[in-house]
Amino acid sequence: MIKPKQLKPGDNIAVLSPSTGLPSVFPQVYHQGLSNLKALGFNVVEYPTATMDIDEVFNSPQARARDLNNAFGDDNIDGIISTIGGSDSARILKYLDAEIIKANPKFIMGFSDFTAVSAFIHQLGIVTFNGPSVMAGFAQIHNMSDEYQTYVRSFIYGEHNESEFPVFTHFSDGYPDWSEPSAAGQLKPQQINTGPRFYQGDSAKKYKASGPLFGGCIEVLEMLKGTQYWPRQDFWRGKVLFLETSQEKPAIDYVRYWLRNYGVMGVFEQLSGLVFGRARDYSDDEKQLLDEVILSVVKEEFGCDKLPIVTNLDFGHTDPQMILPLGISIEIDVQKQKIKALESPFKL
Structure with missing residues (x-):
């Protein structure tokens, strides 16, 4: 398997919507998630679908795939995090550019409907990550335990290598x-x-x-x-x-x-x-x-x-x-x- 490079504070994280355009419906939750990502030390780079109207996102699987292809192809982007899940990311798979993705492996994470994208990229031979999204996980992380916040920080910055799976109280x-x-x-x-x-x-x-x-x-x-x-x-x-x-x-x-x-x-x-x-x-x-x-x-x-x-x-x-x-x-x-x-x- 091809592993992505270890992330570090100051890295550029692309934020995009491969599934649904909920940031346009609940911008306050979305912006809280961005704020918390920045507090973790990342520079956030918003791609067009991140704030695109929810109907436009649904009607354009091509635009969603284009954002992913562009994020992988941009050498200035160190990692990618999904805004949130949804129900139809499977529709974008035929528009993903496997060659661009394979040539530029990088950290990419989401969960729920993001599973389809993650499975596609993983089968190209790249390690992908099932975990928090901007609106569901990162937006709330400041209200979670110190133990969990420490866990997330240590994981994404590569300090979480051979280790036991956590069990939170x-x-x-x-x-x-x-x-x-x-x-x-x-x-x-x-x-x-x-x-x-x-x-x-x-x-x-x-x-x-x-x-x-x-x-x-x-x-x-x-x-x-x-x-x-x-x-x-x-x-x-x-x-x-x-x-x-x-x-x-x-x-x-x-x-x-x-x-x-x-x-x-x-x-x-x-x-x-x-x-x-x-x-x-x-x-x-x-x-x-x-x-x-x-x-x-x-x-x-x-x-x-x-x-x-x-x-x-x-x-x-x-x-x-x-x-x-x-x-x-x-x-x-x-x-x-x-x-x-x-x-x-x-x-x-």
Whole structure:
């Protein structure tokens, strides 16, 4: 895998909208995110789609792709961060210039609908990052714990190399109504984090497994299945697949059907591990049922009873969210109930 260069204070970060134009609808949230990025030490470079009208963004997947192509092609840009997710970034993939992107690998991060873009670029052989966006994550970071702020700073500046995945003490299910000006940068009430849940494993391997990360928002990955953008069959061998549900809170039966499809495709039998982010807006009982469904599909339906599974991790549509680098190897230790990165995501 090609790793991007390590970021540093003073670097130029391109901000753009590959998914939706929500900055034009909630500018106060967007500007709070920019302010917090600048406080982290970055110079922010706004590309046209960052503040483009929401309808114009939707109607022009070409403009969204053009911003991405231009950001990769600009030697003055050190990294790229998405403004926010959406629902149709898959529409821009055919307009992305693979040659420009491969020739100019750099840090690029987002989550949710950004999964489609991240998966596309990752399959070019480049490490990409599933993590906070400008409006969902960075806009609220000043109201998160000092521990999380330190984590983000150390990660993006390359100090977070071989290290254990963090488990934060509290989490929030989203944000107050953004139509209220006072909601900019705010979080919903914090809840106690009960921590990740570890299941299964292979005793012959001392309940340890390792492999490179791949994944994202489960609903968005569904849009890529059956297309030229879906990974080849041999791509999955040895991978640790990470999945998370969106703020739409899909019915648990739908998650069952989507997972069953992975099983039918022969994905589970090739994986080294399977991890899930915390499900946003699900009750504790629903989260437990979701775990039961995951185990039922993987273990009972497809016989993968030694595949390590971890749920309720700090990534996805709840805050705070850890940053997951696609293509970087991690190790799952089911007995110790720990996950750690085995390498730096940056070119050293």
